[in-house]
Amino acid sequence: MFDVEKIRADFPILKRKINGHELVYLDSGATSQKPESVLRAMDDFYRNNNANIHRGVYDLSVESTKMVDEVREKVAKFIGGRAEEIIFTRNASESLNLVMYSWGKKNIKEGDVILVTRLEHHSNFVPWQVLCKEKGASFRVVEVDSEGRIDGSSLKRLTEDGKVKLFALTGASNAIGTLVDIKKMVELVKKNNPRVVVVLDASQMVPHMSMDVNKLPVDFVAFSGHKMLGPTGTGVLWGKKEVLLNMEPFMYGGDMISEVGLTETTWADLPNKFEAGTPDIAGIIGLGAAVDYLTNLGMGEVRTHEKELVEYALEKFKLLEDEDLVTVYGVKKSEERGGAIAFNVKGVHSHDVAQVLNNFGICVRSGQHCAAPLVTSFNVMSMVRATFYVYNTKSEIDYLVEKIKEVPKVFI
Numbered sequence: 001m002f003d004v005e006k007i008r009a010d011f012p013i014l015k016r017k018i019n020g021h022e023l024v025y026l027d028s029g030a031t032s033q034k035p036e037s038v039l040r041a042m043d044d045f046y047r048n049n050n051a052n053i054h055r056g057v058y059d060l061s062v063e064s065t066k067m068v069d070e071v072r073e074k075v076a077k078f079i080g081g082r083a084e085e086i087i088f089t090r091n092a093s094e095s096l097n098l099v100m101y102s103w104g105k106k107n108i109k110e111g112d113v114i115l116v117t118r119l120e121h122h123s124n125f126v127p128w129q130v131l132c133k134e135k136g137a138s139f140r141v142v143e144v145d146s147e148g149r150i151d152g153s154s155l156k157r158l159t160e161d162g163k164v165k166l167f168a169l170t171g172a173s174n175a176i177g178t179l180v181d182i183k184k185m186v187e188l189v190k191k192n193n194p195r196v197v198v199v200l201d202a203s204q205m206v207p208h209m210s211m212d213v214n215k216l217p218v219d220f221v222a223f224s225g226h227k228m229l230g231p232t233g234t235g236v237l238w239g240k241k242e243v244l245l246n247m248e249p250f251m252y253g254g255d256m257i258s259e260v261g262l263t264e265t266t267w268a269d270l271p272n273k274f275e276a277g278t279p280d281i282a283g284i285i286g287l288g289a290a291v292d293y294l295t296n297l298g299m300g301e302v303r304t305h306e307k308e309l310v311e312y313a314l315e316k317f318k319l320l321e322d323e324d325l326v327t328v329y330g331v332k333k334s335e336e337r338g339g340a341i342a343f344n345v346k347g348v349h350s351h352d353v354a355q356v357l358n359n360f361g362i363c364v365r366s367g368q369h370c371a372a373p374l375v376t377s378f379n380v381m382s383m384v385r386a387t388f389y390v391y392n393t394k395s396e397i398d399y400l401v402e403k404i405k406e407v408p409k410v411f412i
């Protein structure tokens, strides 16, 4: 049974007061809060096991190495991959940059096309834009419809000439919550570009729903550990083994080598080839505890909970729209939406809205959500965004809606 009150008790920060009010944290899309078990796992590691990995034959180092290996297995199982295909990074941005540097620089040539969508977070947009400029390749952006779904006709038009070498798409929009039909989009691209390499930004998927990389027509999957109850400084790149094997390292140095000579060096096997230097060992251990926590909850249950919340929020926000108080962006059906709701209060800048809500203890994000091409396509400069996670409740949504009604009283 999904017991939100029990879950909330696991998150020490939720006891905090902000401006005299109970904390209502609605910014898990940016980073999630961390349960006691994650905090404890990291603390225990530093107190009882701390040593560098892969470097020592003494017990502590062997233990640390084993702990990191176990987390790799756990993460692999969580998304359906193999441990050797899991590369630990600092965040999703680093995972995507790894693909850009290691795969992109070698394989993208003048005249090729990289296809992205307007739904992308800057981290799955800018690296490809930069690579295209450097290589003389074309950067094409698939449009979205008025509700923020990927526009199939734009996608067909941009892929007809068969020049698309890489397709980078998100599984869920961080800004407006659209859930993407990944299989359908990739199939459409593959029709005329059968050898296209697909990079999936799953930063807003892996924390929120069950996922099996084997069932998706993708070559790479990037996500952050810190958005899935894990610590900051952790991210993951999954890549298909056969693709990873043909890639050059991302960074050079310790741990990623096999043999070093005075003139030549050979690389370590997967995944170490892509993990130069000392990783965030305690962070990875914390990430392992986060995976355990989510696994115990059940990812199906997590999705159901968030879907119920977003459905409830859409209903409540519809009433605010009927009162002509707010504009809500994005798809209207909860089946097509992750746990995010983006809106503006009419006549008030998003930062001002967030500031007033903060006075009541509510944390929401305001601005362009690292998705400027998407946000501005709605003819606005910014939006307010509330994102939900396992510890959020319907009564928090009621409180949010109640306090949104206060905003115009301050500014208008």
Ligand SMILES: Cc1ncc(COP(=O)(O)O)c(C=O)c1O
Pocket: 029, 030, 090, 091, 092, 093, 094, 121, 123, 124, 170, 172, 173, 174, 201, 203, 204, 224, 235, 370
């Ligand atoms: C969809 C999406 N992609 C990429 C990122 C970048 O994640 P990170 O900040 O962990 O690099 C985010 C973060 O908000 C995101 O929501």
